[in-house]
Amino acid sequence: MRLTIVGHLKGQLTQATRIAMDRGAAVTHAESVDQAMRSLRAGRGADLIMVDVALDVRELIEALEAERFHVPVVACGVEHDARAAVAAIRAGAKEYIPLPPDPDLIAAVLSAVADDARDFVFRDPAMVSLIKLATQIAASSASVLITGESGCGKEMLARHVHAASPRAKAPFVSVNCAAIPEHLLESELFGHEKGAFTGATARRIGKFEEASGGTLLLDEISEMDVRLQAKLLRALQERVIDRVGGGKPVPVDIRVIATSNRTLADEVRKGTFREDLLYRLNVVNLKIPPLRERPADILELATHFAKKYAAANGLPPRPLSAEARVELARGRFPGNVRELENTIHRAVLLATGPEIGAETIRTPDGSPLDSTPRGPAARAAETAETVARGFVGRTLADVERDLIIDTLGHTRGNRTHAANILGISIRTLRNKLNQYDDEGFPVPPPQAGVAAA
Known part of the structure; x- marks a missing residue:
């Protein structure tokens, strides 16, 4: 701290x-x-x-x-x-x-x-085995790739690896690669010299140097631009970095942990992730199972969150009723631990009796939890059917326009990033956007701090 x-x-x-x-x-x-x-x-x-x-x-x-x-x-x-x-x-x-x-x-x-x-709570045999492996490899300086669905606890596992390593007393520095605009991420990671670009009024040490001696977490690394991945690969291979605008390599001593909720091998095939970087990062892969495949963890975590949020809100601690425990055990929790935590926080606030009853185990809109046991194929078919219903009665041009504009909004107005996601050239994207603008459709402009191209 x-x-x-x-x-x-x-x-x-x-x-x-x-x-x-x-x-x-x-x-x-x-x-x-x-x-x-x-x-x-x-x-x-x-x-x-x-x-x-x-x-x-x-x-x-x-x-x-x-x-x-x-x-x-x-x-x-x-x-x-x-x-x-x-x-x-x-x-x-x-x-x-x-x-x-x-x-x-x-x-x-x-x-x-x-x-x-930060409490790391688990009981399921699948997690016990995973934590044992994470603890075993923590003593090394090998890069680690942690994969799993959003909300399943990837950052928590990264912090566990750091805490169990010889670097535990050194900094643990986290960078969310998806939250920082592409043109700023290089400076965020590697730092910059004064005058390196407009607005660089002083030297800034990047996260690599800040984490020196400790651990650097690259969260959602699949969102990093391919051009920046090349510079990251050199830093991992040679243990030196170049500040933006700098003329002399800077040595760093760090352990890198990366996380992704995507399958990086698929991203390599798409051309959005470097294969050599994947090999460099994936010395050890810790894959966290989704919460629905860790039934013993659901009740263990629910009990923990019930105590935590009762204390946080100044409420008396209440145990989960037998009916509430059954309701939780039936839940699918597509949002994983994050969704379970919010569900229990809400239940703690709604509970009025001596126990947390099943009537408080609800989604934000008040409906019961999704408890339908479905396999991956059934879930994919249901999703495809829902998406298809939304297209009925619309022209192909309308669907294409909405997809392009929604993607541009997702990238905060960054045209290059949007074109890469859509699989089209930047020139094609610009022509489409000019057409939509002429037709009177609102086109998202680049947000503050985000380059248009």
Whole structure:
């Protein structure tokens, strides 16, 4: 847990630092917003920032957003300074800690964001076998590829590998390759030198250097552009990186873990993923079964989430009734652990009696869980039938237009990415978009920070 405290270390703030260190946090200090930003650009990293409300909290949060540092911020100040506390929350601070600091409150805030506070709950034999393998290979520095459906716990397993490895005390740095625009991802991973491109006003250390000595998680790596994959391959092979605009290779010492909810061998056949990169990443493949194939985990996780969300919402702990347990065991949970967690959170809030009853085990719209046992072929046929019904009565041109515009919206307006997904040339895509624009159909423009081409 890396904590950065921003403000002048006087009395009560010094005491907060001491409490955080006693709770196991690695604490760094910056006296000003500028100094804090310089520290982050230098790759020192932070899992949480605690800032004195005497400073400009809004300036700090806007600076973090502008440079894409995704770090939660909590404000702290003297108890009677209510106006400053409200201003800090409105500026984007996640929490306000009154000073003098309460040790239990600081411990609660730290545990809410600490990596080691994430519970990894499992009981099913399939998961027991997988965790045994993950623990066995954790001691090496071999690259690991974790695959599985969305919501099944790929990042949790990656954190387990890191925690069980000799790198456990070094940083664990995660990058979501699907969430960062293509033209920014290279700088995010490898960093850049001052003046490397428009807006590069200072040197920025990338995630490879920030994770040096520890573990770098490349989440949803299948979304990475093929051109950037070549640079990633060199970094994995030679253990050196080149900052954008830099002239000298920078050595790095990291272990890379990648995740994907797609079959990368299929992406190789499509030409959207490099075969040599797949071989480099796939030294060990940890494939997480979907929750519907881990029946023993469903009730174990449900019990865990029921306790967690009762405590989080200040409610008395309630056990799951026998009927609720039967209802959960019948569920298919296409959203996997993420869907189960939301289902139990909702049930905890709806429960009124001494137990969590079956009537609270519902989807967000109030309907029962999908419990129809279907094989892959039946599920695929049902999906195909549903899609086909939506096409009836429409022209081929209408369907094509909607597909192109929806895909462009998915890529946040990036034409090149959309053309790759659709399997057409960028020139063909641009001609189609010009035609739709002339016909009066709304064409999604590139979103802020996303290149059009």
